[in-house]
Amino acid sequence: MTRPVYPLLLLVLLLLSLSYHVLADSHFEGFEAEEDDDVVEETIDPNTFKLPDLPLTQSESPPISIPTPDPKDPDPEPTKPSSPPSTTNFEFWDEDEFEGLPSHQPHIESVAATESSTPDATVQTPNPKPTTVSKKKQSYLVEIVCVSFLIMFVINYFTGKKENENLALSWAAKFATKDSIFEKNFSLLGVGEGDDSPLLLKEGQNVFKFYASGRRYCQGLLATMELKSRHDLLSRIYNMVVPCKDEISIEVYMNDDAMDHVVFALARKKMAKAMQKELRDLQRFAGSVVQPPNGRKWVAEELAVVSESKEVAGDLITEAVLEQVFGEKSFEKYGKGFISMHVSDQLPGTHKKMLLFKFALPDANNMVDMTRLVALVPYYIDLVGRYKLSSQARSKTEAARAKAAQEAYKELQSARQEALQKKKTERKKMLEEAEAKLSAEAIRKKEEKERARQMKKAMPKVKMTRGH
Known part of the structure; x- marks a missing residue:
């Protein structure tokens, strides 16, 4: 006899209602179900339902977590949790009593899928403040550097200008004032005629000139001081890397009748070679470097x-200058500022007969060191003014100068021919350009006129005589 099915159905409904209440309590609004819920186990008395020896087990309901909405999300979509259907597993049942049920029922677990809403990433706009601050700092740095450079330039301008003026004035005070070398050898010093006239003429911040006249054998003397550009900051920095010297050049304009045929130069070896290559009079008349003579100091x-002849070199290098400046011992002590000396009667320009001296200036406090160098100027004015060549040397120098004059004349003639040829070429080119601009009718008339002139020129000339 089969057992009634109604008690079993009531038991199943009771279990389903209990599982529904458990799920409803865990998903109460404002609370989340804890992940580790205790398994609720209830034992049912089989005597109540008259089902002896039928233990029942209740399956666990899987925990469901509801994501909390992001407060930054303006419109979050509500998600409804879906509870998976719970299944009741009967471990023991009677196969003879229940028909149509499967022999094995698998445990199905369903997980509620919730849509995860990710908030949109907010676009971060770059803050322009750091860039602006860095640009301002750079502009301030550039302005500070420029202003500092200008201040240094102005300060250096006035200090450098003062240094050059002090150096020039110290030279004039040593050699151009009362009881000095130039005051004893020249009657007129300075650029004016009065007693209050200035001694120096300032042509630039680093160029000063001194003039003296009133001496025999010469028309006058012009000393030009070319100092370092101390007033220029860039030039001062350049001079620190490439050092240069303060120099003074003294030009003596000799009288035409007071100087014989002399071409002579004395300088340091490197400077002498450069002068021989660059200066035209030394190229033409001075062949090579004069070797020291035997049995004589040099x-x-x-x-x-560098001289036109050995005779001139021997006569101009005297014992006095060797002892004072150019000797082996004296040059080490007094010749430190010597650069070059050039004596010539074949210089280009208005004044052909000149003496040229070039010295290096010492510091303003050590002007006494170049006293012997400055004393060479009046000494050589008198020596060259009184000097006369021998007849043999004069004949050679005159022949050389005549040859040089012929070469100069030929060069002048060739230059004139080139100028005339160039002028003719330009004129012909202008006529051709003018003809190209004429019209066809004008060209035809010009050709007819030229043809008539040629025919008239080719006709025989008829001489007419009048009868008396």
């Missing part, structure tokens, strides 16, 4: 003599 080894 200039120091650092110096070289």
Whole structure:
């Protein structure tokens, strides 16, 4: 006899209602179900339902977590949790009593899928403040550097200008004032005629000139001081890397009748070679460096003599200058500022007969060191003014100058021919350009006129005589 099915159905309904209440309590609004819920186990008395020896087990309901909405999300979509259907597993049942049920029922677990809403990433706009601050700092740095450079430039301008003026004035005070070398040898000093006239003429911040006249054998003397550009900051920095010296050049304009045929130069060896290549009078008349003569004192080894003849070199290098400046011992002590000396009667320009001296200036406090160098100027004015060549040397120098004059004349003639040829070429080119601009009718008339002129020129000339 089969057992009634109604008690079993009531038991199933009771279990389903209990599982529904458990799920409803865990998903109460404002609370989340804890992940580790205790398994609720209830034992049912089989005597109540008259089902002895039928233990029942209740399956666990899987925990469901509801994501909390992001407060930044303006419109979050509500998600409804879906509870998976719970299944009741009967571990023991009677196969003879229940028909149509499967022999094995698998445990189905369903997980509620919730849509995860990710908030949109907010676009971060770059803050322009740091860039602006860095640009301002850079502009301030550039302005500070420029202003500092201008201040240094202005300060250096006035200090450098003062240094050059002090150096020039110290030279004039040593050699151009009362009881000095130039005051004893020249009657007129300075650029004016009065007693209050200035001694120096300032042509620039680093160029000063001194003039003296009133002496025999010469028309006058012009000394030009070319100092360092101390007033220019860039030039001062350049001079620190490439050092240069303060120099003074003294030009003596000799009288035409007071100087014989003399071409002579004395300088340091490197400078002498450069002068021989660059200066035209030394190229034409001074062949090579004069070797020291036998049995006689000569200039120091650092110096070289370039002369038209050995006679001129021997006559101009006297014992006095060797002892004072150009000797081996004296040059080491007094010749530190010597650069070059050039004596010539074939210089280009208005004044052909000149004496040229070039010295290096010492510091303003050490002007006494170049006293012997400055004393060479009046000494050589008198020496060259009184000097006369021998007849043999004069004949050679006159022949050389005549040859040089012929070469100069040929060069002048060739230059004139080139100028005339160039002028003719330009004129012909202008006529051709003018003809190209004429019209066809004008060209035809011009050709007819030229043809008539040629025919008239080719006709025989008829001489007419009048009868008396």
